[in-house]
Amino acid sequence: MAIEPRKPPPQFVAKLQRALGGRAGWGGFVIQILFVAALAWIAYEIVANARANLETQNIKAGFGFMANTAGFDVSQNLIPYSGSDSYIRVFLVGLLNTLSVSIVGIFFATILGFLVALGRLSPNWLLSRIAGGYVELIRNLPLLFQILFWYLAVLAALPGPRQSVSLFGSFFLSNRGFVVPKPIGNPGFEPFMAAIVIAVIASLLLQRYARKQLFDHGRMIRIWPWVLGMMIGLPVVSSLIFGAPVKFEIPELRGFNFAGGSRVIPEFVALAVALSTYTAAFIAEIVRAGIQSVHKGQMEAGSSLGLQRGSTLRLIVVPQAMRVILPPLTNQYLNLTKNSSLAVAIGYPDLVSVFAGTTLSQTGQAIEIIAITMGVYLLISLVTSAIMSFYGWRLGRSLGP
């Protein structure tokens, strides 16, 4: 009797079944459909209910209000803004304020975090204890409390504008912020910038050349004197030929405040300092963990090659540690950005304050405004994650699998 070969199972159907229903097969598929339907029904109910409620309360839904005149002023605007601009402009002003404080915060938090981590790992007993104390103190105190501390206890204790601390008669520190001379472009400005760009490009090319020489011919070229010379020399030559690139508008006390010059408001400083010192404590722990995750044989290998401790860390240990550090570091960057919304407590005009605060209460368009605000924070977070992932991908490529 011939044995019939068993029919191969229908590949396509099996694959479909697994894709749609998982291990539970078609039964799982039904459950998934029901789940999605339930979700859709809840979403529909929410939307329909909200719409009905808005209608009975006579609230006009939609985004038309964004074009209306705002009619209030903002203390820090990176783009020109006045009370007669629209809510769209207010939104942009708030968004830029949120972004600027976040970027400054991330920059300093990263530097401080790395320094504290290295300090904590240092063989120097005193340094490591100080770094450890910093981490334990800062990360265990509520952030809002720290923001208020910097704002009300440190910066508000500065003297008033009339008694401000002055440096060279042109820099002024008071409880109204830090006022510095404002650079205003002269005719020599463009050649000056061009000289800087040329110097940077030339330096990059030089570095490439030096690297090629090192790899191909084993020749080590010292390029830094050249780079330094170009970076300083070219702009100086440019200003000698075309005149000074900028002139400075010196601030002076007029009435209650300083007129002229540029000013960093104390709200910005307090928020940026609090956010960066707070986040730095977490970043320090992440970096420490990352460095300690690299096998200590790597450190020993570096030493046996004759590298100094600093060079070993920089060239061998940190690049390997970065792979471990990167994902939690991204989390901290996202946290910092979101924490910047605590600004409203100290009067810093961030997105939540001017848009989800003043604009919301003036227009009453709660659903639209909160939706936009949440969308913006989501977008900022996704972009940050994407940048960090890209960096991680490049790092992974350069380190190999």
Next chain:
Amino acid sequence: MKRVSLVFTVALAAGLTAQAASAQTLKTVKDRGLLSCGVGQGLPGFSAPDDKGNWTGLDVDVCRAVAAAVFNDPSKVKFVPLSAKDRFTALQSGEIDVLSRNTTWTLSRDTSLGANFTGVTYYDGQGFMVKKSLKVNSALELNSASVCVQIGTTTEQNLADYFKGNNMKYEVIAFGTNDEAVKAYESGRCDVFTTDVSGLYADRLKLANAADHVVLPEVISKEPLGPMVRHGDDQWFDIVKWTLYAMITAEELGITQKNVDEMAKSTKPEMKRVFGTDGNLGEQLGLTKDWVARIVKAVGNYGETFDRNVGAGSKLGIARGINALWSKGGIQYAPPIR
């Protein structure tokens, strides 16, 4: 702060309470056994908890009066302290039944917020407070000043209008709550603190050295403060509106917390209508016949409430001024109860 708005917004979106509440607030309130009333976060004279934790103030008394009219018990109120920027969302979402939180009546608020003003409990105007040491005598001398303000108020817009209109420069620092703004002013971050004049007097009491601060004479805006209810429930709107009018009418007729029982026996036709011994005006509102007596017994007439909270009998000591009855040189006026 953000979280609070978010909660209200989600509640608004989900419409958990709003749908039931928007149509028949009176029934919802009765079923709950409590009136939910949105008040300020501690403005002496208007809404502030006293040392025993009881809420007191003019705005608070309006809610107590509504509770007295509905339940015959002024204590059946749950007070929800709200910041200026969260107050409207809280009302829209149904979190509160009445917003009685020194809120300025404006056209845009009446039309676009899905809420209605029921009357004016206090005629106010915006003013400025500065340190005496600055030696400023007029708001017109405030060019280039830094001004502290609470966000989400008409104050912010009046401020912009006033400085722009007088061609003056200024810097505005807007804080999430009133207390934060006052604290920043006190610390020297701002030269000027601005809000409604009544608020300035109330906030000055909170400062360490009240005598070092002076309220400037200029009043730069009209700020009629009053309670709000949700749009779309006319019965509830009427109840809150006429509660205030009952308090004013009681003052006009000389009915006080003390003499209310005697006055109720009056045989004058006007008194009989007010006390419900003749006709059923209270029932037409959806309340009981003795609604006016309940209100006056609970909080007194408008004049008594004013004196006790912000007037001569209080720490604030604000004169009645335009808040006096129309018959005594002010503009407080109630339509007839008939």
